[in-house]
Amino acid sequence: MGRKRRKDAPLIKNIAEHKEWQKKDRTRTSLTLLQNQEKIRQNTKFYYDPEKDKKDIEHYYKNVIGKEIKGLNLFYHYHNLVKKTHKNQLPYFICKDHYLYTWVDFQPDGTVKSIYSGEKSDPSRIIQEDFEIIQKRYEQFQALLEIVSKKDISLLKKMKSIDLRLKYNTEHIVPQSWFHAREPMKSDLHHLFVCHPECNVKRSNYPFHDFSFYQPESPKEKIRNRCGVVKDGRFEPEHGKGTVARAMMYFLLRYPNEIKKSSLKQINLSLLIHWHESFPVSIYEKHRNQSIYYIQGNRNPFIDFQELAYKIKFPFHIGSCGVKES
Template identity: 40%
Template sequence: MSAADVLQMPGLTAADVAASLAKLAEARERVYYDADADAAAADSYYGEVAPEQFADLVTRTHVRKSAYKPARELYPWVDLQPTGKLRSLYTSHEWDPEELIRADLAIAEARVQELTSRLGAPEARDASEVLREVEDALPFNCEHVVPQSWFTRREPMRGDLHHLFACETRCNGFRGNTPYDEFEDFPEPAAGLARDVVRDDCGKSGANRFEPAHRKGPAARAVLYFLLRYPGLVDAGEMPPERKRVLVAWHEEEPVTEWERHRNAAISERQGNRNPFIDHPELARRLVPLLGPPGGP
């Protein structure tokens, strides 16, 4: 990818923000979650499809794919809490949605300035590498529960709303691209552990694993969806059977919430597909053996 190509890539614009704020205003007048309507939509979606065919179903019905711009869909409607606020996936921190929408615009503008500066430097640099560096240095307030490096930042995975959540950049960066897993001594750190290993209320990181402090169930269900939707895309080294068992345990320990059901319904409206681990949590153990190769986007 050339420097010109990178600089011409569509980013978040002021027009995007205006559209997002209009969507947010509409959201404040909408019914947050209609359980009866959603149950009917789920019944229609799955119909007579056997669980063994859910991977094909969620792939075939993913008919509308969006570029990665969380300020457009995620913040103004999809990820809203019943209170109308956004809450971090990993902490108890909350934001007014407009705050994050405007913050992401500022980040996007800072990215353009940094890219222009770096790509205009005399020394030759690979433009794609520079873009990755700038995005890593200036991330949006959004977490991919399946790290972007696991799928080389490709679409449609990157913009798939089912695995995107509002999250402050400090926790996003603290986790990095390490897989979810458990620590025997979490949340109490072992004696002598460096302060860095347990960061505030983000969670615990170390030895190529990360255990969130909050909302393990929703995070697990989003990862399980990703493995079902994109079979074979995540390397077995990142997701061996024992880590899948941890995800199932988190899923079973934390039942599906109204917030997740709202997200699932909202994403279905936008993308066309649903998360079976939210609609049919009782089928998780039956579905997990199906999460593997072959496949791809």
């Protein structure tokens, strides 16, 4: 009996979480969305206020700015800051539904873009789609529990199959499998982005890469698909390279000991820095950073200080292969 309970435990936990998430008031989420869209239509500073953000930055980094710190010491100064100030750690579905879709991932016009394709969507449609997916996942996990009780099956494979078929409109820039889907990493808004399910599936848990035969930034490049290119277990996105690079560097700074060693070795740091340099910070990212600061309490320093990427030294070995490969 004990063995059976241990086998069922992940599934039972999944069912309980989905049951709870189904109870959430979607009407309130939709109302918050409409209110935020109306506010930015009336006043663009509600979306992003550069003067206020400048003061926030000065206050947040007051114990770091101006100090002569380099290398590993610089890393730990910023690591300690973003960890200590990450005070409000919310459940994943609260972050995704109530914050990401209704405010954090807004474009200046109140729409959202899929991070890898750049395709615009109405946030209300995203919210509705995810609500329907929650219901379907709950029903299928329930059905799976009944099968498990009757005969021996590969439970984890079946659960993974449901996860793969019923994806949410959210992408973790650092794949969940790299950190065993643990909290607070899973719910950290700094690496959560709106992403169409097909792009989410295409990226899978592959590391980022830059292929010599693919130039999505060039006007001569034909759009191969809506998401990017996958080859030999690596992925190059169609859109959002600088944004994803800064999000991943934040994760490395905030959680230096949480990524599996096998996954850590696949990260190409020189590529991330190249994308960071080639695709500068946008108003959209500044809006995200300011918004997440008010929600979580911490910031992404690579958005606030772009030069930090060249000064900091990470305390572990990660990939540093060339930028362009075939």
